[in-house]
Amino acid sequence: MSRPRPASPFRSVLYVPGDKPRAIEKARTLGADAVILDLEDAVAPEHKAAARDNVVAALRSPWPVPVLVRVNGLGTPWEHEDREAALTAGADGLVLPKVEDARAVAELHLRPLWAMIETPLGVLAAPRIAAVPGVAGLIAGANDLARALRTRPHAERAPLLHALSAVVLAARAYGKVPLDAVYNDVRDPEGFARECTQGRALGFAGKTVIHPGQVGAANAAYGVSEEDAREASALLAAWDEARAQGRSVATFRGALIETMHVEEARETLAAWTPPESGSETP
The missing domain is CATH 3.20.20.60 (Phosphoenolpyruvate-binding domains)
Incomplete structure (x- = not known):
């Protein structure tokens, strides 16, 4: 990925x-x-x-x-x-x-x-x-x-x-x-x-x-595309689920997620501008 x-x-x-x-x-x-x-x-x-x-x-x-x-x-x-x-x-x-x-x-x-x-x-x-x-x-x-x-x-x-x-x-x-x-x-x-x-x-x-x-x-x-934002959102969801279950590491689409990936995903979502139609963050 x-x-x-x-x-x-x-x-x-x-x-x-x-x-x-x-x-x-x-x-x-x-x-x-x-x-x-x-x-x-x-x-x-x-x-x-x-x-x-x-x-x-x-x-x-x-x-x-x-x-x-x-x-x-x-x-x-x-x-x-x-x-x-x-x-x-x-x-x-x-x-x-x-x-x-x-x-x-x-x-x-x-x-x-x-x-x-x-x-x-x-x-x-x-x-x-x-x-x-x-x-x-x-x-x-x-x-x-x-x-x-x-x-x-x-x-x-x-x-x-x-x-x-x-x-x-x-x-x-x-x-x-x-x-x-x-x-x-x-x-x-x-x-x-x-x-x-x-x-x-x-x-x-x-x-x-x-x-x-x-x-x-x-x-x-x-820039950050809507696809980039969706991937970042999905990665963060996988991370949050793993942490909620008490696990220190998580995987996303077969790859190991570490803290740096989480930080980068958060930066991506922070930089993403939703379409003017009013779409919310993926």
């Missing part, structure tokens, strides 16, 4: 270019669990200042979800203005690209900070980066990582699996949130769904996305 999986509050995290005001406004309504307003790769150098102004303007009004700002990296001409503008405007967190040095991150004294792991040095330093108190999560950057590693394209991301798992391991070890990398082909929903399934299996908490059409699939892949 596959164990029930609790939902993540960051199932889908949508990147939106900072130089696209209409896209920023639309992002409020797309159902993503969080939004990243991007001042880095998605914005050409000549548009950086205007994009920063757009982001500041967007942050002046309330959002239904957390809004992070991906600032330009350390050592770039825009880093200080980006960070100051985002923090002053009230961003819910900063996303820092190409993080490789835990000490440099710690010296920024930023909370919360999301560190992008997208270079070989970043992967090797991921545990130290995740250990920095101000870091809220690690975001895998597969495009830059694949280029740096000189890998070939692979449908199952086989050349990157070691690095992706290293990001998850580092984040989970220090109680931080690991987010999977973007899927580039917005015309391939089947491929995107497969990669979401893979990312969930690897232990990622959610998926960064680049197109509104990817939000729903990410939410479904990283």
